[in-house]
Amino acid sequence: FLAWVGLGADGLSSSAYGPEEAFKALGHHTHLGLYLAVATALTVFIISLAYSQVIELFPSGGGGYRVATKLLGAHAGLASGAALVVDYVLTIAISVASGIDALFSLLPGIFLHLKVEVEAVLILLLILLNLRGMKESIKVLLPIFMGFVLTHAFLIVYGIGLHAERLPALIPATLSETRLLSQEVSTLFVIALFLRAYSLGGGTYTGLEAVSNSVTMLAEPRIRTGKWTMMYMAVSLALTAGGIILLYLLWDARPASGQTLNAVTFRAIVGELPWGGDTLLTAALLLEGGLLFVAANTGFLAGPAVLANMALDSWVPHQFSQLSEQLVTKNGVLLMGAAALAILVGTAGKVDILVVLYSINVFLTFSLSLLGLCLYWWRNRDAEPAWARRFALAFLGLLVTVGILLVTVVEKFGEGGWVTVLITSGVVFIGLKIRKHYLAVREKLRSLDQVLDNPPLPEASPPPPLQPEAPTAVILVSNKFQGLGVHALLWVLRLFPNQYKNFVFVSVGEVDIATLRGADIRDFRDNLEANLQRYVDFCHQHGLAATAFSACGTDPVAALDRLCREIVEKRFPNSVFFAGKLVFAQDNWLTRLLHNHTAEALQRRLHLQGLQMIILAVKVS
Amino acid sequence: FLAWVGLGADGLSSSAYGPEEAFKALGHHTHLGLYLAVATALTVFIISLAYSQVIELFPSGGGGYRVATKLLGAHAGLASGAALVVDYVLTIAISVASGIDALFSLLPGIFLHLKVEVEAVLILLLILLNLRGMKESIKVLLPIFMGFVLTHAFLIVYGIGLHAERLPALIPATLSETRLLSQEVSTLFVIALFLRAYSLGGGTYTGLEAVSNSVTMLAEPRIRTGKWTMMYMAVSLALTAGGIILLYLLWDARPASGQTLNAVTFRAIVGELPWGGDTLLTAALLLEGGLLFVAANTGFLAGPAVLANMALDSWVPHQFSQLSEQLVTKNGVLLMGAAALAILVGTAGKVDILVVLYSINVFLTFSLSLLGLCLYWWRNRDAEPAWARRFALAFLGLLVTVGILLVTVVEKFGEGGWVTVLITSGVVFIGLKIRKHYLAVREKLRSLDQVLDNPPLPEASPPPPLQPEAPTAVILVSNKFQGLGVHALLWVLRLFPNQYKNFVFVSVGEVDIATLRGADIRDFRDNLEANLQRYVDFCHQHGLAATAFSACGTDPVAALDRLCREIVEKRFPNSVFFAGKLVFAQDNWLTRLLHNHTAEALQRRLHLQGLQMIILAVKVS
Ligand SMILES: [K+]
Ligand SMILES: [K+]
Ligand SMILES: [K+]
Ligand SMILES: [K+]
Ligand SMILES: [K+]
Ligand SMILES: [K+]
Known part of the structure; x- marks a missing residue:
């Protein structure tokens, strides 16, 4: 349970921006949101179950980088590692941007022009706190996490309850509207529209990889704890994300300038409360912001951990493996923070662009890990009696993640997708250069070694x-x-x-x-x-x-x-x-x-x- | 003569932006330009003659930093050194900005929005060339320098010649207009207007300090060569800058969007040529740009030289004195280049803002050096028979430079003056911190030393x-x-x-x-x-x-x-x-x-x- 609190922020906080992007991608065909809510919840479970296998096979952590390295080879590992490092940079950038969006939804619009500046200051603050070696304390985490879960659970349940009368009509209405739209344009169009929205909601699933990266930090028995944590995360994320999409639908949420879709919807719901509505809204959005900042902070911890793993294989400077050296830790924090700051300023803190960059990287890691798993079960199909079931699950996960990855890259290549492809390729390129240098030096020194022989x-x-x-x-x-x-x-x-x-x-x-x-x-x-x-x-x-x-x-x-x-x-x-x-x-x-x-x-x-x-x-x- | 070519770029190239700023500051009272032309030429001589004393007293170079340190004390030296380092950063920024302005004057206005980008690329190019240890060759320098002198001399002489008929009427007209204006508003206003324009033209005199900083690079007998170089520079700058202001006046130059005032004036002059006018204009502006880029490059050489001097006194990291170490030289180049790039982007490459920053820093060094000289002659008034004449010259120079400095700071504090004050104070502050650290370490180590005693x-x-x-x-x-x-x-x-x-x-x-x-x-x-x-x-x-x-x-x-x-x-x-x-x-x-x-x-x-x-x-x- 505590693990859920510690690692859950990254996963759960995505419900602040993932569902919104998916819903917006539907345009005015909002009735498809019903399918979306169901598909989102389902996808959370598919990815989570498949990733539980990663925990089982790699009970000592290492996450996407180790999985890809061991199961697919060194170069796939480099790609996965580079994607993960950029992923954590983006975790910082998007979480801060989305958190400030949530908080600014509470303020009048005249402050909007200060958004990027405030976000930049916040990242600088996080850099400073991490340089000073601040430890996340469970005393701070627990209230934010539980507060978020409780306020959001209440808002979702209460919001659905208030408009419960619309529920029975929703399914037949959706079906008939879908049929109508299929006839008007084409069935293919409806499917394409849905798949597009579904894929652009990929941001929702980001952070599910957090547990597999950090299994070593869990209490014994690790594998059991890891699987339970994964399940907790899956259930809470599926309910929150699916619930939020349902709320959008029931409350007919429409984007408003200077406010997140969550803020618009919550505001409508608390308007129906007899008293304390404003307080609840403020509390919910403050907690949403708080959880996002906690998620941003995990980027500062997890990014250097990936770098340390990559340093062992000479993809990044060896010094990054010296996690006990203060200066190295500080360099890691600065590197992550500066990169996040650059991306934040470069995208002007726009969550809709950031979420595209972010999804692409996370789903690249997802796809590589799950591809590795498929290969693993296939290779061990004789040794492992239950291989078929597990292979099927990993393969289903692979289909889903590759699908989302491809749709996102193709749909959004021009709107920022190329940036993340470029950056990640750049990291891969630098990694190749560094390893080549190390190998060349090792080769030059080898001649010295022969005196022993x-x-x-x-x-x-x-x-x-x-x-x-x-x-x-x-x-x-x-x-x-x-x-x-x-x-x-x-x-x-x-x-x-x-x-x-x-x-x-x-x-x-x-x-x-x-x-x-x-x-x-x-x-x-x-x-x-x-x-x-x-x-x-x-x-x-x-x-x-x-x-x-x-x-x-x-x-x-x-x-x-x-x-x-x-x-x-x-x-x-x-x-x-x-x-x-x-x-x-x-x-x-x-x-x-x-x-x-x-x-x-x-x-x-x-x-x-x-x-x-x-x-x-x-x-x- | 060769020294004039080598060191003159910094001084002479200022005629591309100095006169323009002074003339613009007159507003529509352009007739005061006549006084301005005379005063500018005179000021060049005053500063040059005073600085000749610096060459004489400090025949081994070191320039403003050493002069202030020796004659006024360590802290004045730090101030002067900090001002000089920032001065050279600004030399790079303004020379590149002004050079591109000159070149873009040849192009249609649609390219204007690319100006800052082109300037940034050019600075990056200069950084790269200097990192690779490019040596300025006299073969490249000489044609640019002589070409600049010849085309500009021709344009000035030809331009004045064409409108020579206006010359006789100019003086009485100016006098009567001045009288008229004095009566209409007030004499004080006329004087203030003139002094303001005169001071804002301070950019013209920047670069005169270059010779005194680099006396060691001159041929023996150094002092004689240095003084002759100074005289060459003074004459050429006085004629060019004064001549250009006169041209503005005679040809009634008015600012045009996307063109420098020099370009406007030259264009009018070459329009009167029977043939080859466009070629001459193109050549003149290309050479102006070229000379400015050469001037920019001196910033990359002179800045690290100042840092090396300051390192000897522990104001900057000691390693900066290791000029024979490639890595140190590269760090110096990167530092200068990155700072210039930041300032260029921060001011959007606007020459009128940059020239303010630049003037303030150069005149701070001027003032400190000349104050030092005054004190020197005063202290040695018994030993030196000709002290009074020399003191008077230094004092006159001091009055002029302090006057220009004060007017510029006061007039332009809001429009960028505060930036340069802030940056230079920042450098001073860092210098104090660094020296304090070094002294503290030395103190701690001293106890070890006592074993010897x-x-x-x-x-x-x-x-x-x-x-x-x-x-x-x-x-x-x-x-x-x-x-x-x-x-x-x-x-x-x-x-x-x-x-x-x-x-x-x-x-x-x-x-x-x-x-x-x-x-x-x-x-x-x-x-x-x-x-x-x-x-x-x-x-x-x-x-x-x-x-x-x-x-x-x-x-x-x-x-x-x-x-x-x-x-x-x-x-x-x-x-x-x-x-x-x-x-x-x-x-x-x-x-x-x-x-x-x-x-x-x-x-x-x-x-x-x-x-x-x-x-x-x-x-x-
Ligand atoms: K998530
Ligand atoms: K996330
Ligand atoms: K993440
Ligand atoms: K000059
Ligand atoms: K200059
Ligand atoms: K200079």
């Missing part, structure tokens, strides 16, 4: 014993750039001959262990240790006492910090730490951005605890 | 001899943060006991030696060497062989690089280099921006030459 000298058996109290060189071996460790070792031997009695090699496997299964983790660890063993063997062959330690973790700096302190405290009190630092003949912002952050962050941390770490330059030519 | 142990005479072939630790002693060297030394002793047989201390005096006089330089060097000697003594007292080397230079990285290579090549072939690096408990962008760039740049350079430099972390608590 020299024909082994006759083994000096037994290896020299370790002398724990003697001077010890602890050398950091990078898991990503193998040659760095070799180079550091050679420089230590050259600069400080006979100085050190023990050589200790440490390495951290920078990998999202959470998403690896047991066997994979074991493989990964074995690989890591085998690599370290080559260094130890090399030392032994040269008559040097040596040993190695390793650890795994998503955050390399934090893991190394822990490992190094353990070595000093428990094993080799007389240790000096060494690490390599890449130095490029062509020094530029790119090389600064992409390299050496782990070594420098670690040096800083160790030094603040009184330990000295020496960073040796290693030339990349 | 411990009561001297009984001198172990004689000091142990140096062993040039033995392992040598070369330790970098920062001239700005004394404690860094001590800390590095202590860490070396602790980490590598008995490893090094010689301790060599190196230090670079980061100072603009060019602007120091002989005696000051000697003082400065003595101070530097005395400080190094304390390290040597400390080693001797502890029985360690030690020596020291020092150098002076504006660019610390380049000077240290040279010094270190000399030590390895000529004295201690078996050297390892050590430097301290400040590590802050609170790591943030500011500390990253402000510290450790010298050590890291030096490490990179040495390593690319096969030398290893070890950077030891030093905690600042």
Whole structure:
């Protein structure tokens, strides 16, 4: 239940802008809204159920990026990751824009020209709060969330109740009107009109992916909690969104300048209350705004999390995986905030444009994830007895999401769709460039590594014993750039001959262990240790006492910090730490951005605890 | 003469916008233009002659910043420096805006709405060219410059010649009209109107400071060359600007939409040519545009030069003094370009607003420099026999520049004046903050330094001899943060006991030696060497062989690089280099921006030459 509150804001808040866009797309054929209400509720359940499978298969989170990477391959993962990052930027922009729309519905129209300015200030405020490391407290979240649910539930129930007399007539009326319209124009036109409105309401479903991205944050048993959270979200969103469309229909809502359709409808409903109507309206819209700001804030938390995952695969600068480093977190917040601000100003805060950009990105992730699921069930159709049912569900979800994606892109390409396609392609392009750079550097360093593979000298058996109290060189071996460790070792031997009695090699496997299964983790660890063993063997062959330690973790700096302190405290009190630092003949912002952050962050941390770490330059030519 | 070409673009190009603004400020009382032409020419000479004194007193350049710092004190220097940096940003913005205005005068009005976009693209192009390290070649400059001078001289002479018949009547007509106006309204009004127009034409004199900022780039004998360059500039500018105002008057120029006043006037003049008129007009305006773009480009070169000077005094990040570091140069170019772009877009590329901002900043520097000169002559009135004449000239210049500054600020405060005041104050404020931070860090490190001042142990005479072939630790002693060297030394002793047989201390005096006089330089060097000697003594007292080397230079990285290579090549072939690096408990962008760039740049350079430099972390608590 608390998870629902924590993660639900992103999903539930969409009912502030999703239904409105769908309903508006019907034009004056509002009677089709009845189908829309039903289809919307149904779609929420289809997507939610399909995404429950993601939770089940990826109980350790990672969301769309990991799913696509594991099930469809690295490049699909990059596309999904890029879409997700932009998705969260847009979450911030649209939630703030829609929230201010809701609040401004309460104010007279003369303030309208200030809207974009107020929205920009609000984003700046969110940036500032997040830079200061504000934690969302459940004490703030719970009242907003419950208040939103209660006021909206009341308004929907009361609103439907007041016009309940229209309900019985609604279905036959809708059917006959539909028949009439089919005859007048064509059945195809009616279907097209409906599908268009249905797709443009895609904004309603955005945020359903939030749970799957954050399964690790849930209480144990995770999968069960995750599925229940998903169900809570689905039910609340289906009822709210479907209910709101029904209200539009029953109360014959028409767009009014300076007000959201929700505000227009709610205003009509509270007008029928004997007393306290204005208070209720104010409360409902304030809570709607509040929930949207909470949703905007999740963008600041979830965006950097996706970047951290992508950093592990070298799509974005490695430093983004150092979530324990304040400066990295701040960079992430600034990046998300600045991008959101740019998009907000670029679209002049227009929710109808933003929702198009937003839908396209979210449905790109949806489609890729569900495609991955379909492939997964198909591949495992022999191993899994219930595969057909699950495949069918994933496939149905895939059809729905691809359908909505295609209709939205085609219908709205000229009205902003191209922007989001361009931006996301841009992120993909940058990702490809960054990975290419990293691979090129790794290749250049590999030659250094070969010194370890020299024909082994006759083994000096037994290896020299370790002398724990003697001077010890602890050398950091990078898991990503193998040659760095070799180079550091050679420089230590050259600069400080006979100085050190023990050589200790440490390495951290920078990998999202959470998403690896047991066997994979074991493989990964074995690989890591085998690599370290080559260094130890090399030392032994040269008559040097040596040993190695390793650890795994998503955050390399934090893991190394822990490992190094353990070595000093428990094993080799007389240790000096060494690490390599890449130095490029062509020094530029790119090389600064992409390299050496782990070594420098670690040096800083160790030094603040009184330990000295020496960073040796290693030339990349 | 070549210097005139190289430095003259900034000064001469002002005739494209300065006279126009002054003339427009007259409204329909254009007859006052005659006084204006005379006053403008005269003012050019007054400012030029006064600034010749700056060249004489500061034969090694540095311009307004050094002058104010030396003669008025550090804070006046900061104000002058901040004004100069913003001045160069505005040089870029206004020159590009005015250049495009000139070129667009040739095109039909339908392109006008693209003006700001074209200007922004041009600035981006200039940024790109400067990032790629484009050098201005005299082959490009000379034709543009001479072409501008020749076409404009021809147009002015020919234009005056054609309407020469009006000249004899002009003076009596002007006098009588002035008398008439004085009677109709009031003499005070006439004077006020004239002074206002005169002051708003202040843009004409911008760029005269260029020579004094760049004396070091001139051929020997510098002072003579500088004064001749100044005279060339003054004559050419006085004739061009005065001539153009006269043309306006004789040809009765009236502003036309989408055209500069120069374009209107020239168009009228070439209309009288028997043939080739259009070609001449096109050539003249193209050359005007070209000269303005050259002037804009000087902003990219001169701005970072001012920043480098200010970095030596800790007003801006120290790294800006590392002009030999590519990345620093690029940062400077980006900073200037981005600021110019922001101002250009913010003012929508309107030359009449930009010229106000520009004048205020240039005249602030003018006023501070000339105030400094006045004080200098007054203080040296006993030593200098010709002081009175020189004081009088400087004082006259001061009156003129302060007058123009005050009138411009007061008249145009609401129309943009406040922006430039705000921006320049902002730069001053940031400068104060940065220096305060540096001083606080220096203070914190000072305690470390006191280990050197411990009561001297009984001198172990004689000091142990140096062993040039033995392992040598070369330790970098920062001239700005004394404690860094001590800390590095202590860490070396602790980490590598008995490893090094010689301790060599190196230090670079980061100072603009060019602007120091002989005696000051000697003082400065003595101070530097005395400080190094304390390290040597400390080693001797502890029985360690030690020596020291020092150098002076504006660019610390380049000077240290040279010094270190000399030590390895000529004295201690078996050297390892050590430097301290400040590590802050609170790591943030500011500390990253402000510290450790010298050590890291030096490490990179040495390593690319096969030398290893070890950077030891030093905690600042
Ligand atoms: K949703
Ligand atoms: K959402
Ligand atoms: K989202
Ligand atoms: K000038
Ligand atoms: K100028
Ligand atoms: K200038």
